Amino acid sequence: MGIDLGTANTLVYVSGKGIVLQEPSVVAIDQDLKVPLAVGEDAKKMLGRTPGNVVALRPLRDGVIADFDTAELMLKHFIRRVHEGRTLVSPRIVIGIPSGVTGVERRAVMEAASQAGARDVYLIDEPVAAAIGAGLPVAEPTGNMIIDIGGGTTEVAVLSLQGTVLSESVRIAGDELSESITQYMKKVHNLVVGERTSEEIKIQIGSAYPTDGIDDATLEVRGLHLLSGLPRTVTIKSPEIRESMSEPLSVIVDAVKRTLERTPPELAADIIDRGIMLAGGGALLKGLDTLISHETGIVTHVAADPLSCVVLGTGRVLENFKQLERVFSGRSRNL
Numbered sequence: 001m002g003i004d005l006g007t008a009n010t011l012v013y014v015s016g017k018g019i020v021l022q023e024p025s026v027v028a029i030d031q032d033l034k035v036p037l038a039v040g041e042d043a044k045k046m047l048g049r050t051p052g053n054v055v056a057l058r059p060l061r062d063g064v065i066a067d068f069d070t071a072e073l074m075l076k077h078f079i080r081r082v083h084e085g086r087t088l089v090s091p092r093i094v095i096g097i098p099s100g101v102t103g104v105e106r107r108a109v110m111e112a113a114s115q116a117g118a119r120d121v122y123l124i125d126e127p128v129a130a131a132i133g134a135g136l137p138v139a140e141p142t143g144n145m146i147i148d149i150g151g152g153t154t155e156v157a158v159l160s161l162q163g164t165v166l167s168e169s170v171r172i173a174g175d176e177l178s179e180s181i182t183q184y185m186k187k188v189h190n191l192v193v194g195e196r197t198s199e200e201i202k203i204q205i206g207s208a209y210p211t212d213g214i215d216d217a218t219l220e221v222r223g224l225h226l227l228s229g230l231p232r233t234v235t236i237k238s239p240e241i242r243e244s245m246s247e248p249l250s251v252i253v254d255a256v257k258r259t260l261e262r263t264p265p266e267l268a269a270d271i272i273d274r275g276i277m278l279a280g281g282g283a284l285l286k287g288l289d290t291l292i293s294h295e296t297g298i299v300t301h302v303a304a305d306p307l308s309c310v311v312l313g314t315g316r317v318l319e320n321f322k323q324l325e326r327v328f329s330g331r332s333r334n335l
Helices: 068-082 103-115 126-133 174-189 195-205 238-244 246-262 265-274 288-296 306-319
Strands: 002-005 009-014 018-024 027-030 035-039 054-057 092-097 120-125 144-149 154-160 163-170 218-225 231-237 276-279 300-302 328-333
Touching (some): 002 306, 009 068, 009 306, 018 068, 018 306, 035 068, 068 103, 092 103, 092 126, 092 306, 120 126, 126 144, 126 154, 126 163, 126 276, 126 306, 144 246, 144 265, 154 265, 163 246, 174 218, 174 231, 174 238, 174 246, 195 231, 195 238, 231 238, 238 246, 246 288, 276 288, 276 306, 288 300
Parallel strands (some): 002 092, 144 276
Antiparallel strands (some): 002 009, 009 018, 027 035, 120 328, 144 154, 154 163, 218 231
């Protein structure tokens, strides 16, 4: 079983079946009874809409486990759902994690998966998994560059011969883009909007680079007016949302440039030939590939299915376990 344990979404791949589950990484808990009420999509609908005794939590922040017990609950729930409630299953699990996490954070992920019932736990760095999932020839002695923009982290890596030559992980990604929209709405329009509304604005009219068609787009946003304290509707335009996201986007572009500067010349030549691959949910932001091409001068492609790249990579590793065994960055065994 391969798991992409993401800040925003968790995806599960089962050998022979493909991707069997794709759910938001959210758990709703009844604080009085200390029991989970909902996990995944049902819990996401409750974000910002719960009564006092119910809290909807995202157990992962910046790609790492922030709330251990809730993460374990969530993993248990997903493993049980995938195995249709059969309890005596102890699968071999491959989990994709950000390349920049510490040893303690790695152990927390292994521990959570073991407690959730895994027999063996293997960890794979997300950029490597994303590159395998996007179909890049990582086993060959050629340079491949991948940018994996998730919910909590952006991973930039240069890969060759099943390993990471260089990598940089910045804790700026989809969540920070949404957060910058929230702050902009508050500052410029005096409107308080929730997490889900910001996400919606980003998906509908957000863009990273001026593009035909999108620049004329407008959207009506509902929220609380700061001055009157009453609900209000405001119409916003695409260019102002692009402007609001410029700061986090420039951090991502700087990370790409820094990685390119450190790349050995032979691999840099391969990257110019092949281009840069974008994966992760953040790759769906309109015009992001154009922005990176413009800033680096290297052709940038978006993977065919950017959201599923990491989990597809973990699945391919499971199915070609012997050939790809060198890609793992950590493992634990329950004997």
